[in-house]
Amino acid sequence: MGNQENFDKQTLTEHLTELRSCLIISMAAIGAGFAIAYTCIRPIADWFFRPLVRVLPDKQSLIFISYQEGFFFI
Numbered sequence: 695m696g697n698q699e700n701f702d703k704q705t706l707t708e709h710l711t712e713l714r715s716c717l718i719i720s721m722a723a724i725g726a727g728f729a730i731a732y733t734c735i736r737p738i739a740d741w742f743f744r745p746l747v748r749v750l751p752d753k754q755s756l757i758f759i760s761y762q763e764g765f766f767f768i
Contacts, residue, residue, distance in 0.1 A: 704712075731738070743756065750756070 746756065
């Protein structure tokens, strides 16, 4: 209940300052997660496409039907 009283006593600028700090922390966490995932893209893609590659006929490869699809896992 004490936290609610503190919340009620904050001014608008204090609320906005707290919101800004939460948004900065959230964006930093998203950026860090993206950077970690991007450095591991090849193992993730290999794991993701492994079942599909197993059932492909010999001497066949995956094709992409849209020009941007090839950039996601190359």
